[in-house]
Each structure stands twice: as C-alpha cells, then as structure tokens.
Amino acid sequence: MDSLIASHQKVEQQEKPTTPTRSQRLTPGGKPPLPRPRPAHVLRDPLANLRPDLHAKARSHDGGSDIVWSRGRTEWRILRKVSSRNAQSNNTLDTVYDLRRREIRGTIRYLYRRAGSTVDIGEQMFLTVMNVITSMMWGGTGTGTGTERAGLGAEFKQVVSEMTNLLGMPNLSDFYPGLERFDMQGIQGKMKGLAKRFDKIFDTIIEQRLKIIDGKESKDFLQFLMEMKGNNGDDAKTPFTMTHLRALLMDMVVGGTDITSNTVEYALAEMMNKPETLKKAQQELETIVGKDNIVEESDMNKLPYLHAVMKEVLRLHPALPLLVPHCPSATCNVAGYTIPKGARVFVNVWAIHRDPTIWEKPLEFCPERFLDGKWDYNGNDFNYFPFGSGRRICAGTAMAERMFMFSLASLVHSFDWSLPVGETLDLSEKFGIVLKKKMPLIAIPTPRLSNPSLYD
Ligand code: HEM
Numbered sequence: 001m002d003s004l005i006a007s008h009q010k011v012e013q014q015e016k017p018t019t020p021t022r023s024q025r026l027t028p029g030g031k032p033p034l035p036r037p038r039p040a041h042v043l044r045d046p047l048a049n050l051r052p053d054l055h056a057k058a059r060s061h062d063g064g065s066d067i068v069w070s071r072g073r074t075e076w077r078i079l080r081k082v083s084s085r086n087a088q089s090n091n092t093l094d095t096v097y098d099l100r101r102r103e104i105r106g107t108i109r110y111l112y113r114r115a116g117s118t119v120d121i122g123e124q125m126f127l128t129v130m131n132v133i134t135s136m137m138w139g140g141t142g143t144g145t146g147t148e149r150a151g152l153g154a155e156f157k158q159v160v161s162e163m164t165n166l167l168g169m170p171n172l173s174d175f176y177p178g179l180e181r182f183d184m185q186g187i188q189g190k191m192k193g194l195a196k197r198f199d200k201i202f203d204t205i206i207e208q209r210l211k212i213i214d215g216k217e218s219k220d221f222l223q224f225l226m227e228m229k230g231n232n233g234d235d236a237k238t239p240f241t242m243t244h245l246r247a248l249l250m251d252m253v254v255g256g257t258d259i260t261s262n263t264v265e266y267a268l269a270e271m272m273n274k275p276e277t278l279k280k281a282q283q284e285l286e287t288i289v290g291k292d293n294i295v296e297e298s299d300m301n302k303l304p305y306l307h308a309v310m311k312e313v314l315r316l317h318p319a320l321p322l323l324v325p326h327c328p329s330a331t332c333n334v335a336g337y338t339i340p341k342g343a344r345v346f347v348n349v350w351a352i353h354r355d356p357t358i359w360e361k362p363l364e365f366c367p368e369r370f371l372d373g374k375w376d377y378n379g380n381d382f383n384y385f386p387f388g389s390g391r392r393i394c395a396g397t398a399m400a401e402r403m404f405m406f407s408l409a410s411l412v413h414s415f416d417w418s419l420p421v422g423e424t425l426d427l428s429e430k431f432g433i434v435l436k437k438k439m440p441l442i443a444i445p446t447p448r449l450s451n452p453s454l455y456d
Contacts, residue, residue, distance in 0.1 A: 079248060080395060093398060096135075097297055103131040104406055105294075108414050111445045112455035118420055121268055121411075121441040125261035129403055130156060133256045155201060156253065163194050164258050167433045195250075202246045252396070259319040260400050262436050264407050266427075267313040269441045270365040272417050273425045277367055281306050282448075285413040291450045295413045300405045306412075308367035310404050311375060314386035316365055321350035321435045323388045349385060350435070358383045377401070414455070415445035 107128045111119060134156070171187045173180040183189055271278040284305045289295050300306075326345040331338065339345060354362040360369070375381065377397055379389030387394035394400070411417075419425060419442075426439040447455065 079244060079251075090398065093402060099135045100132050100297065100403065100406060103128050103135065104410050106131075107407075108294075108410055109455055111411075111415060112447055112452075115415075115445055115447050118442050118444055121443055122261060122265040122437065123440070125264045125407060126157060126257060128407060129261045129264075130160070130253065130257045132403060133252055133399075155197070159194055159197050159201070160254055160257055163191070163198075163254055164434045165432065166190055166194070169432070198250050199246055202249050206245070255394075256396055256399065256403075258434055258436075260403050262434065263310075263313060263317070263319050263400075264404055264411075265441050266317045266437055267309055267404075267408050268411060268417065268443070269425060269427055269437060270313055270316070271309065271412070272419070272441075272443065273427060274365055277309065277365065278412060278417070280367075281309060281408075281412050282416075285409060289413060291448065292454075294449075294454050295406070295409045297402060297406050300402070300409065303405070303409060304371060304373075305367060306405060306409055308370035309408070310401070311370040311384075312365060312367040315353045315359070315370075315384060316363075317429060317435055317437075318349050318353055318386045319435055320388075320433065321348070321431060322346040322433070323349055324392070324433075326392065347388075349388075352383060353386070355383075414447065414449055416448050417443045417445060419443060 107124055111124070166187055169185070169187060172184050173182075173188070180188070271281065281303075284303055285295065285299075288299055288302045323346070326347065328339050328341055328343060328345065331341045333339070352358070356362050375384045377385075377387045379385045379387060379393045382389065387397045387400075423442070425441075426437075428438040430436045430438040449455065
C-alpha cells in the first residue's frame with residue numbers, strides 16, 4: 001500500500017500476528033483501493049488508539065505524559081478531556097476572543113508601520129499565534145512586565161523551533177531500539193535539554209501565576225488546570241499532576257504555534273503566486289466587511305472562499321504530512337493488510353491529498369474545489385483528513401480554524417501583498433514531522449483600507 005507504511009521493527013507485545021496471505025496484501029491491480037468514504041467505525045479501530053514509543057519524542061516530556069505522545073489510555077483520556085472541555089471548547093474560545101483580537105490587531109499595526117518594507121511573514125505569524133496561545137493559557141496578566149513577556153516570547157520561539165526540528169529528524173534509536181542507550185545522534189540528549197528549558201519557562205509562569213490567584217480575575221486555562229491539580233474528579237485514581245500540567249502547556253505551544261503559523265504563511269504564498277485567488281478573497285472581504293471596517297472573528301462564517309483557501313492549503317501542504325505516528329493496540333486489518341499490534345504506522349496524508357485518482361489537477365492550488373462544502377475536517381473521509389482521524393485526531397482543530405481564518409482574513413483585508421523587486425516566489429516544501437516552507441515568505445505590505453485610523 002502506497003500511503004500506509006507499517007514499520008514492524010518493534011512489535012512490543014508477543015502476540016503473534018496472523019500472517020496475511022499474498023492475496024490479502026495485494027489486489028489484482030497491485031494497489032488496494034482506499035475505501036471511501038470511511039465510515040464512523042474507524043473511531044473504534046484499534047489503529048486509532050496508541051502512539052508508538054519513539055524514544056526522542058517519548059522522552060521529550062517526562063516520559064511522554066502529554067496528549068500527543070501519551071501511551072497510557074487513562075492518562076491520555078484525562079488530558080484529552082481536560083483539553084477539549086476547557087481549552088478547546090467553543091465557550092472558552094469565545095471567552096478569549098479579546099486576546100486573539102488584541103494580538104492580531106497588534107500584528108496589523110506593526111505591519112502598517114512596515115508598509116513598503118519587507119516583512120518575514122512566517123516570523124510575524126509565529127509571534128502572533130504564540131502570543132495568542134500563551135495569553136489564552138495564562139491570561140493577559142501574571143507573566144510579569146512587558147520586557148519579561150518579550151523575553152519569554154523570544155525564549156519560547158527558540159525552544160519551539162529547535163524542538164520541531166529535532167522531532168523531524170530520523171532517529172536511529174527509533175528504528176533500532178537497541179541503540180537507544182548510545183544516543184548516537186545526540187537527539188535524546190538535546191530533547192531532554194529542551195524539555196528542561198520548557199519546564200523552566202513554565203515553572204516561572206506558574207509561580208508568578210500562583211501569586212496572583214485570588215479569585216479576582218477571570219479564569220484562564222492555566223488557572224483552571226492549577227485548580228485541578230491533584231484532583232481529577234471522575235478519574236480520581238489518576239491525579240492530574242504538575243507534570244501533566246507542564247506537558248499540556250507544551251502540547252499547546254509546540255502543537256499550536258509552529259503548525260498554525262506555517263499554514264498561514266503557505267496560504268498567503270500560494271495566493272500571491274495565483275493573484276486571482278488573492279483578489280477573490282479580498283473581494284469577498286470587501287463585500288462582507290467593507291474597506292471602511294476591520295475584520296472581526298464573527299465575520300468568519302460568512303467567508304466561504306477564505307474557508308476554501310484554508311482547506312486547499314491544508315490539502316496541498318498538510319502541516320503534519322505523515323500525521324503523528326499511530327500504533328495499533330491490537331492486530332487489525334486495514335484495506336486487506338494485516339497491521340500487527342505494536343507496529344508503527346505512518347499515514348502518508350500528503351500523498352493521499354495529491355492522489356490524481358481522487359483530486360483533479362492535484363498539484364494546482366485551487367480553493368474552488370472546496371466551495372461545494374463536501375469536505376470537512378472530521379476525519380471520516382480518508383481522502384481528505386489534514387487533522388488526522390479517529391480518537392487521536394487533532395485536539396486543537398477548533399482553535400486552529402479560528403486562528404488561521406482570523407489571521408489570514410486580517411492580512412489580506414488590510415493589505416495588498418507584493419514581492420521585493422527581482423524576487424520570485426519559491427513554494428517548495430521542507431519535510432520533517434512538521435512540513436514547512438523551505439524558503440521563508442518575505443513580502444511587502446501595502447495598506448488598502450480607506451482610513452489610517454483602521455490600523456490603530
Ligand atoms: C493548522 C493547524 C493544525 C493542524 C493542521 C493540526 C494537525 C494535527 C494532526 C494531523 C494531528 C495528528 C492526528 C493523528 O495522528 O491522527 C494532530 C494532533 C494533535 N494536535 Fe493538532 N493541528 C493543528 C493545530 C493544533 C493546535 C492549535 C493545537 C493546540 C492548541 C493542536 C493540538 C494537537 C494535539 C494535542 C494533538 C495530539 C492528539 C492526540 O494524540 O490525542 N493542534 N494535529
């Protein structure tokens with residue numbers, strides 16, 4: 001099978017898998033068709049349950065007790081529940097709209113000051129998304145003075161970038177577990193070092209936050225989590241610890257920041273490369289918002305073209321091209337292939353999204369293909385699932401959607417975009433666990449709203 005690669009090097013349990021017959025492995029055409037659409041039973045598929053024990057990753061945070069790499073079912077369930085009921089619920093996301101708005105308006109103000117000069121879009125979006133996520137987690141207060149906040153931001157950016165780079169490097173110990181103790185490429189060591197730096201940053205923030213919890217402020221995510229510590233309601237046997245707390249914060253910062261900002265950067269680059277798409281998005285915004293107003297998040301559900309841009313950029317450049325590795329908790333059968341319990345499974349969503357038997361002109365950026373509203377992000381159709389599928393589907397979809405839409409809408413509504421003279425757009429990709437643009441998008445903003453006060 002092209003798109004589903006099961007690596008069998010490390011079958012953890014001794015359960016003997018049933019060996020598939022040749023006819024089970026291949027159809028007469030040599031390529032088993034992917035069933036489509038994939039029904040909801042996939043949610044019960046054991047393939048959806050676990051993550052493999054990848055050494056650098058699993059040790060990146062006290063043995064992998066975060067959502068992404070968590071292997072224990074109870075622990076994962078608790079973390080996921082805490083995340084979806086609180087950080088990712090529509091209610092919480094609505095409550096912290098002011099924080100998103102403040103950060104995005106700050107970026108637009110900054111870009112206005114840079115009008116006519118070059119701007120590194122990825123860098124600006126990274127800072128914006130990171131500020132949104134961090135302020136959503138620990139509110140607008142509690143992280144000290146402005147300078148301390150800026151210092152923490154710079155440190156965060158560095159640690160997140162280094163961590164995503166390391167996560168993308170093939171680690172020999174993952175393929176030959178016997179080599180783990182030698183850490184031949186030094187990846188585990190570096191990961192541990194980064195995890196310590198993360199912990200230090202989080203400890204500073206948590207410490208400052210603890211000093212000011214006196215019930216006077218409105219609750220943010222961090223305050224809720226700290227109140228939960230040691231007491232986990234219906235899952236009382238597995239208390240929610242400080243390690244969980246730090247790990248959840250790390251999931252949100254690492255999972256949310258780089259991926260979301262890369263996707264916004266790619267979307268703007270693709271639109272600049274095909275200016276008619278940029279024009280269409282701007283026209284839609286003019287009709288709904290007008291040039292005499294600024295975009296608000298409440299406008300987002302009236303922007304079908306921009307939504308189609310998001311879907312198309314996630315089809316062409318899925319932020320996690322192989323998802324996050326899966327690992328079946330029991331031997332199972334997928335499209336005629338036997339996947340043994342404990343195997344590592346990488347799902348090549350990047351290739352599926354470019355499969356010419358599914359997509360017309362698959363290499364072309366064409367948001368129009370999504371205008372019929374047929375495709376969504378819920379992972380039930382295995383021809384399009386940029387946020388993954390099943391129980392381990394992305395835990396931040398709602399937030400990612402809001403952040404992406406609001407950021408891109410603000411960028412293209414407020415400015416026209418051009419390249420520096422003599423430069424050409426390079427749309428090539430850099431592969432890792434996170435897919436990035438190989439060359440940063442450096443572009444020049446030109447204000448297009450009717451009144452300079454709209455940039456204040
Ligand atoms: C454009 C933005 C994003 C994309 C494309 C994306 C995509 C994904 C994908 C493909 C997975 C793996 C799913 C699987 O293995 O089947 C994943 C997992 C995850 N994502 Fe996202 N993500 C995005 C933004 C976010 C944000 C903003 C957050 C948090 C604030 C987040 C938190 C997580 C977590 C915690 C997991 C692990 C879920 C689990 O293992 O149970 N993601 N994401």
